[in-house]
Amino acid sequence: MVACPDCRAYRPCPLDAWYDHLAVAARGKATAGSRRTFLRIIGEDIGRGVFTTWAREGRMRLAEATAWRVYEEYRDAGQDTSAQNLARYVHVADGRQPRLVAAYATILARTGGEETLERAIKVCDEALGRWAQNTADGWPELRAKRGQLAGRLTRLRGRLSSELDEDGNPIPVRRHHPADPRRVRGRRFGPPG
Structure with a gap:
């Protein structure tokens, strides 16, 4: 074809x-x-x-x-x-019109709790399951909304430091990595030193 x-x-x-x-x-x-x-x-x-x-x-x-x-x-x-x-x-x-699903998912996720974000992501996933390679404008917007909700859920579940990145978002705390490590790994690329 x-x-x-x-x-x-x-x-x-x-x-x-x-x-x-x-x-x-x-x-x-x-x-x-x-x-x-x-x-x-x-x-x-x-x-x-x-x-x-x-x-x-x-x-x-x-x-x-x-x-x-x-x-x-x-x-x-x-x-x-x-x-x-x-x-x-x-x-x-x-009805699963992608822009309406994104609007409905926004309504569900308004409280920002873990359960509501999971439910909003599930609503997006159900609609995207019907996608079947449709090229209409609303589908990329729905995928973006799903990604935004998943990012919010990830940030909610992770521990955040008091530091902010250049966009003003909190930086997640790296697990099992102390601020001053006892052992420093050698450089991976470039001259040894």
Whole structure:
């Protein structure tokens, strides 16, 4: 199989990104009422709406891409709580749009505890398991979010010194290495001396 020019240039392949463009048309004119009917995040019909109808009819990729557009609308309107609730309910409805998964993982990891970071990493891993070489823009962002969460977890588990590196991050204490070793190892490269 021959890769398309976009795949060879490491750009999103049209076969992977078509649903992002279709989501703009499927969204139509964005209004506050249309946001509420897409996926209800408050009220008695919570978790139901156009998203769940499309998912049930087998249009999950379109539903996920449109959910990302609605998430952006909430966020741009300054309704961060509504955007976070949307990300949560899309995840509960088995939606795995990579940017929404990254947003949901950020919500999970907000407290910064070891268990919550592990859960957020697990959410990222589950979504990345569905990746299957997809070249859409959201997947590298999700891998970066997973790496960020794993780094936070590593720093949380490791002992940190009071010293900071050039970026202002605490330097982990090296295990079993005293500050003034009794025996100094010879130079590995260069002239002996």
